[in-house]
Amino acid sequence: MAILDKNLSLRNRNKILVGVWEDEDALVDAAHALVDKGIHIHDIYTPYPVHGLDRIIGVKRSKLARVAFLCGLTGLILMVTMIWYMYVIDWPINIGNKPVRFTPSWIPVMFEGTVLCTAYGMGFFFFWRNRMLFAVKNDLLDDRQTDDRLVVAIETVEGMNEAEVVELMKSKGAVETKEFQAVCK
Amino acid sequence: MIHDSLIRERLVTGDKTAADVTRDISRPILNQPSSAWKVGFTLSIVFLAIFGISLFYTIWTGIGVWNINKSVMWGWDITNFVFWVGIGHAGTLISAVLLLFRQKWRMSINRSAEAMTIFAVICAAMFPVFHMGRVWVGYWALPLPNAFGSLWVNYNSPLLWDVFAISTYFSVSLLFWYIGLIPDIATIRDKVKTKGAKYWYNFFAMGWTGSTRTWARYELVSLILAGLSTPLVLSVHTIVSTDFATSVIPGWHTTIFPPYFVAGAIFSGFGMVATLLVVARKVMNYENYITIGHLEAMTKIIMVTGTLVGIAYITEFFIAWYSGVPEEQYAFLNRAFGPYWWAYWSMMSCNLIAPQVFWFKWARTTPWFIFIMSIVVNVGMWFERFVIIVTSLHRDYLPSSWVMYAGSLTEIGLFLGTFGIFFTCFFLFAKFLPVINMAEVKSILRNRE
Numbered sequence: 001m002a003i004l005d006k007n008l009s010l011r012n013r014n015k016i017l018v019g020v021w022e023d024e025d026a027l028v029d030a031a032h033a034l035v036d037k038g039i040h041i042h043d044i045y046t047p048y049p050v051h052g053l054d055r056i057i058g059v060k061r062s063k064l065a066r067v068a069f070l071c072g073l074t075g076l077i078l079m080v081t082m083i084w085y086m087y088v089i090d091w092p093i094n095i096g097n098k099p100v101r102f103t104p105s106w107i108p109v110m111f112e113g114t115v116l117c118t119a120y121g122m123g124f125f126f127f128w129r130n131r132m133l134f135a136v137k138n139d140l141l142d143d144r145q146t147d148d149r150l151v152v153a154i155e156t157v158e159g160m161n162e163a164e165v166v167e168l169m170k171s172k173g174a175v176e177t178k179e180f181q182a183v184c185k
Numbered sequence: 186m187i188h189d190s191l192i193r194e195r196l197v198t199g200d201k202t203a204a205d206v207t208r209d210i211s212r213p214i215l216n217q218p219s220s221a222w223k224v225g226f227t228l229s230i231v232f233l234a235i236f237g238i239s240l241f242y243t244i245w246t247g248i249g250v251w252n253i254n255k256s257v258m259w260g261w262d263i264t265n266f267v268f269w270v271g272i273g274h275a276g277t278l279i280s281a282v283l284l285l286f287r288q289k290w291r292m293s294i295n296r297s298a299e300a301m302t303i304f305a306v307i308c309a310a311m312f313p314v315f316h317m318g319r320v321w322v323g324y325w326a327l328p329l330p331n332a333f334g335s336l337w338v339n340y341n342s343p344l345l346w347d348v349f350a351i352s353t354y355f356s357v358s359l360l361f362w363y364i365g366l367i368p369d370i371a372t373i374r375d376k377v378k379t380k381g382a383k384y385w386y387n388f389f390a391m392g393w394t395g396s397t398r399t400w401a402r403y404e405l406v407s408l409i410l411a412g413l414s415t416p417l418v419l420s421v422h423t424i425v426s427t428d429f430a431t432s433v434i435p436g437w438h439t440t441i442f443p444p445y446f447v448a449g450a451i452f453s454g455f456g457m458v459a460t461l462l463v464v465a466r467k468v469m470n471y472e473n474y475i476t477i478g479h480l481e482a483m484t485k486i487i488m489v490t491g492t493l494v495g496i497a498y499i500t501e502f503f504i505a506w507y508s509g510v511p512e513e514q515y516a517f518l519n520r521a522f523g524p525y526w527w528a529y530w531s532m533m534s535c536n537l538i539a540p541q542v543f544w545f546k547w548a549r550t551t552p553w554f555i556f557i558m559s560i561v562v563n564v565g566m567w568f569e570r571f572v573i574i575v576t577s578l579h580r581d582y583l584p585s586s587w588v589m590y591a592g593s594l595t596e597i598g599l600f601l602g603t604f605g606i607f608f609t610c611f612f613l614f615a616k617f618l619p620v621i622n623m624a625e626v627k628s629i630l631r632n633r634e
Binding site for chain 1 (some may be wrong): 202203204206207211328331336337338340341343345346349350353356357360362364367368371372374375376377388389391392393394395396397398399400402403404405406409410413416417424429490623624625627628631
C-alpha cells in the first residue's frame with residue numbers, strides 16, 4: 001500500500017462538482033442522500049471535524065494505530081539495545097556485585113524512548129499519509145472552507161447526470177454550487 | 186438522530202456561529218497589537234533581559250555566584266526547576282487526560298495550556314542545565330561514547346532519567362501542540378492579507394484543506410497522542426520526584442513522592458492556567474469562550490489536587506513519626522518548627538488551607554478572586570519545593586555542616602528572568618497564533634447530547 005494518500009490531491013482529475021453547505025446537519029443529510037443515489041463523493045472539506053462523515057463517504061479506518069504500535073516497539077528495542085550495549089557489552093561496571101542486566105533502573109529510559117519513538121514515528125507517517133509538508137500548497141474549493149463552510153466535492157465521471165447531482169445538492173440545502181477544474185502545471 | 190441538549194449548560198455562550206469563532210479568535214492575529222499587549226510584552230522583555238544578565242554573570246564568573254554550598258547544593262535552581270516543570274503539567278493534563286475522559290470543556294483552554302506547557306518546560310530546563318556549572322560540556326549528559334570525555338551515562342541515576350524524561354516530554358508536547366494547531370493555522374492562512382504572513386501561515390499549515398480523510402486520521406492521531414501523553418506526564422513528574430526519593434536524605438527518602446509530586450504538579454499547573462486565562466479572557470474579550478463554567482471547573486480541580494497535596498504533607502509527617510527513625514522525625518519537626526518554619530507554614534496555608542475556599546460557589550465563580558487564589562497557589566507550590574529541598578539539606582548529618590541558605594541576587598534574577606522567558610513566549614504566541622482552538626470550539630457550538 002502506498003503511504004501517500006493520492007485522494008488528497010485535486011490535480012489531474014476530471015471536473016469536480018462542488019456543493020457548499022453552512023449547516024452541519026443539512027450536510028450530513030445531503031451526504032447520505034447523495035450516497036444513496038449511488039453518487040461517489042470524492043471528499044468533504046470541513047472547518048472542524050464532523051463525526052461520521054468518513055464512514056458515509058467510505059473512508060476506511062486508518063491503520064495509524066498499528067503504525068504507532070510498531071514505532072513504539074522499535075523505540076523500545078532501540079533503547080534496550082542502547083543500554084545493553086553501553087552497560088553490558090562495552091563498559092560493564094561492578095557496583096557491589098549487583099546485577100547489571102535488565103535492572104528496574106532501565107525502565108524509565110526504556111519507557112521515555114518508547115513514547116518518543118511512538119509519537120514521532122506516528123507523526124511522521126501521519127504527515128506522509130496526509131500529504132502534509134511544510135509550505136505545501138493545496139487547492140481550496142471555497143475560500144471559507146477553513147472558516148465556516150462545509151464543502152462537498154464530487155468528481156464527475158462519464159455518464160453522470162451533472163444537472164441532477166447539482167439539483168439534488170441544492171434541494172438538500174446547498175447554499176452554493178459550482179464547478180472546479182484544477183489547473184495542471 | 187442527534188439532538189441539542191436542553192439541560193446541559195452551553196460550553197460556548199453568546200450564540201456564536203462558526204464564522205463568529207473565526208472572527209473573534211483571529212482578531213488579535215489579524216489586527217495591530219493592542220496597547221495592553223504592547224505593555225505586557227515590553228515588561229516581559231525587561232524580565233527577559235534580567236534573565237540574560239543573570240545568566241551571563243553566572244556563566245562568566247562561575248556557579249559560585251549562587252549561594253548554594255556544600256550542604257545546600259540544590260537551592261533556588263532546583264526549586265525553580267521543579268516549580269516550572271510542575272506548571273507545565275496542567276497543559277498536558279487538560280489536553281490529554283481530559284480528552285481521554287471526553288471532557289469537552291477543555292476545548293477552549295487546551296491550546297493556551299499546551300503552549301504554557303512548552304514555555305514552562307523551556308524555563309524549567311534552564312536550571313538543571315546551568316546548574317551543571319560548566320555548561321559547555323552539558324552534552325556529557327547525553328549517551329555519547331567514552332571518547333567524548335565522559336564515561337557512558339549512568340542509567341541508574343534519576344538525574345539521567347530526567348534528561349530523557351524532560352526532553353521526551355518537551356518534544357512530544359511540542360508535536361501534540363503543533364498537530365493541534367495545524368487546522369487553525371490553515372484558517373489564519375486563508376484570512377491574512379499581507380504577503381509575508383500568507384507565506385508563513387501557509388508554510389506551517391502544511392497544505393491543510395480540512396478533508397474528511399485527513400480529519401479522520403487527525404482525530405485518531407490526537408487520541409493516540411493523548412493516550413501517550415497521559416502516562417508520559419505521570420512519568421515525568423514521577424521521575425522528577427525520584428531525583429529526591431531515591432536518595433538517602435531524611436525528608437526526601439519517601440515512597441509517597443511520585444503521586445504527591447504529580448498531584449502537586451497538576452495543582453500548580455492549574456494555578457498558572459487560571460492566572461493566565463482569567464486575564465486573557467478579559468483582555469482579549471473571550472468571556473463567551475472561556476466562561477465562568479470553565480473557571481469553575483478549574484477551581485474544582487485546584488481544590489481537589491490541593492487537598493491531595495495537603496493529605497500528602499500530613500501523611501509524610503505521620504509516616505516520619507510512625508517510622509521510628511529519629512533522622513526522619515527530626516527532618517519533619519525541623520521543617521515545621523525549625524528556622525524555615527515560615528516557608529513550611531506558607532506552603533501549608535497556600536496549598537492546603539487556602540484552596541478550601543473553593544467549596545463556596547462564590548469563590549469558584551468570581552474571576553478576580555480566582556486570579557488572586559491562583560497566585561496564592563503558585564506561591565505555595567514554589568514554597569513546597571523550597572521546603573522539600575532546602576529544609577532537608579540545611580541540616581546535614583554532621584552538625585558542623587549545618588548551614589542556612591538564601592538565594593543570591595543572581596539566583597533571584599534567574600528566577601524572575603524565567604518569567605520573562607515564559608511571558609515573552611506567551612505574548613508572542615497570543616499575537617501570532619490562535620489562543621483558543623478554533624476548530625474544536627466550532628465542533629461544540631451546538632450543545633449535543
